[in-house]
Amino acid sequence: MNLKDVINDYIGQEVLIILSAHQLNLMGQTFRPIFIGQLKSVTDGFVTLSPVTVKMMNAPEYQFPTPLRFPLEQIIVFTPNFSSKTIFPLS
DSSP states (O other), rough: OOOHHHHHTTTTTTEEEEEEESOOEEEEEEEEEEEEEEEEEEEEEEEEEEEEOOOOOOOOTTTEESSSSEGGEEEEEEESSSOOOOOOOOO
16 A cells, blocks of 8 residues: 555545655745645645645744645655644744
C-alpha cells in the first residue's frame, strides 16, 4: 500500500500536514509549513485541503481563502483526525 492509498482513507476528515521545507513565504510573511484542514481530494501527486488554516506566528488561525494543494513527496507529517481547535506553540 502506498502513501496515496493510506491518505485517501481520510477524505472528508480534518488533518494536520507539515511539509519538508524549513519555512515558506506567503504574502510577505515567513512561516513554518504547518497546515490544518479538511482533506478534499488525493490525486496521483497531490493532496488538497479546503478550508485550510495556515499556522503563522502573527496570525496562528489564518484561514486561506482558496483550497491548497500539496505535493505528496513534500509531506513529512500527516496526522488524521486533527482538530483545528487544537492549540500548540509555533515557536
